[in-house]
Amino acid sequence: xxxxxxxxxxxxxSEGTPVLLRCNYSSSYSPSLFWYVQHPNKxxxxxxxxxxxxxxxxxxxxxxxxxxxxETSFHLTKPSAHMSDAAEYFCVVTPKNSGYSTxxxxxxxxxxxxx
Amino acid sequence: xxxxxxxxxxxxTEKGKDVELRCDPISGHTxxxxxxxxxxxxxxxxxxxxxxxxxxxxxxxxDRFSAExxxxxxxxxxxxxxxxxxxxxxxxxSRGETAPLFGPGTRLTVL
Numbered sequence: 001x002x003x004x005x006x007x008x009x010x011x012x013x014s015e016g017t018p019v020l021l022r023c024n025y026s027s028s029y030s031p032s033l034f035w036y037v038q039h040p041n042k043x044x045x046x047x048x049x050x051x052x053x054x055x056x057x058x059x060x061x062x063x064x065x066x067x068x069x070x071e072t073s074f075h076l077t078k079p080s081a082h083m084s085d086a087a088e089y090f091c092v093v094t095p096k097n098s099g100y101s102t103x104x105x106x107x108x109x110x111x112x113x114x115x
Numbered sequence: 116x117x118x119x120x121x122x123x124x125x126x127x128t129e130k131g132k133d134v135e136l137r138c139d140p141i142s143g144h145t146x147x148x149x150x151x152x153x154x155x156x157x158x159x160x161x162x163x164x165x166x167x168x169x170x171x172x173x174x175x176x177x178d179r180f181s182a183e184x185x186x187x188x189x190x191x192x193x194x195x196x197x198x199x200x201x202x203x204x205x206x207x208x209s210r211g212e213t214a215p216l217f218g219p220g221t222r223l224t225v226l
Binding site: 044045049103105 | 146171208214220
């Protein structure tokens with residue numbers, strides 16, 4: 001079984017300040033993990049993925065995430081927020097050897113960016 | 116290259132009518148997913164296709180829902196006798212060698 005907990009339903013930051021969106025997971029199997037972003041009235045866009053190579057994963061638009069097995073975490077960070085980062089972010093876990101057949105989504109974190 | 120496309124982008128229907136939602140996956144992608152996203156419910160798994168294997172239909176909420184994937188490519192999600200609780204955004208994703216990539220979704224409104 002697997003589950004994902006996104007620890008904050010909403011995060012508010014000012015433009016130019018760092019972003020931290022927290023994700024904890026549990027998985028009976030070695031996991032692959034993804035972060036997706038959803039802008040209003042749009043589909044989900046893949047930000048980055050962890051599939052067992054480097055534990056620090058760099059994604060698009062300056063985002064990165066670090067896989068910490070000991071903490072079962074996969075937090076998403078960005079050094080400096082832009083207004084265009086305002087969106088909803090989803091953390092997803094899937095068993096690595098499942099062929100990604102089962103995607104378990106977190107409930108999402110809404111990122112609000114103020115000028 | 117082209118991403119996952121879905122049609123229609125918006126669909127308004129009357130309660131009791133049948134609807135068909137279409138998904139065109141990325142060429143060469145063998146896996147295809149349908150998810151439903153509604154307010155307060157998050158992302159809900161509906162069905163998963165992988166190559167020629169029998170689909171995983173474990174997420175379909177009732178027998179009013181069905182899906183098929185013809186020729187390992189295009190997929191159609193059919194909802195019969197729609198109910199107001201079927202109103203949601205229906206998202207399709209396809210996957211090749213990497214993470215699943217999502218389409219823009221179809222917003223279904225049942226009046």
